[in-house]
Amino acid sequence: MLKTILLCALLLVGAVIAAFILYGRERSWELLAGSPDRGQRDFSNNQRSPTDNDALACSPGLCADPDFKIAPFDDAPAIAIERLSQRLMKTDPLARRVDDRTDPSRARFVTYSPLMRFPDVIHLEARPLPDGRTGIMAYARAQLGKSDMGKNLERLRSLFRTP
Template sequence: MLKTTLLSLLAVLAVAALLFVVVIGRERTWEIVAGKHDRGPYDFAQARRSPTSNDALACSEGLCAEPDFTISPFEDSPEAVIERFTQKLLSTDKLARRVDDGNDPSRARFVTYSPVMRFPDTIDLAARKLPDGRTGLMAYARAQLGKKDLGKNRERLEALFAGS
């Protein structure tokens, strides 16, 4: 009897949770559970990585220590490089939204979501002039929830910079 009551209670709670997600929405549900999706700007100077394997770092040579992969420098200005990748990200990822205020044209920050569960991730981009006159780029993508992202943030950055 107790076992049946417990199972019934768990079933009711599961249905209530599902209804909550359906009514509130997946993105809003995660915001209620884990806080604002915009994690704020990433400090590339300090370069603190996530202690878990749910982030990815990519940089032009010499701009950060131990990137997951490197990004070739560009001939354009830092502002043009950021605009180029802002447009590419927003056109290829329909769930991405720019969340910074746009006051620094050499930086951009986005929140995007996984397609099914809408887990939020933050992507930071920063560009700067290199000593040789070209523009170097730094990119950091990090998950808000969980300890593993199964390489999704790295895949996202690799796709963004593919063919660049």
């Protein structure tokens, strides 16, 4: 009897894993947790995740308590966002741009972990600074779990090439 229960449990687990893989890891997470794209981030309220699964980086004066600071860009906001978007797409083959591109000073991406395809969202926003340069705000957050093991901070540091 116990062997039969264990065999059934094993077959059920195997069927769930097979369905997860066959249906697609990204689509399976979306089915279970909803779309990872929850719209554009409002940087004005500076709300962070209550758990350890996000990262925030900003040019000086644009947000409180960033994980690290981003040097201002000499480009116009739209050009800075386009260059950052191109860099992200080049360095992260799993990143997909999901915003509608109506505001050229903002961009939003969904990306996935390599193996399990856990979804993360990356928000970029550029604002003109009083000195004529462009300040950048960047926020990355995991959709699932309470910890991303530093992956989003690593992702933003890589995007902005900071040690």
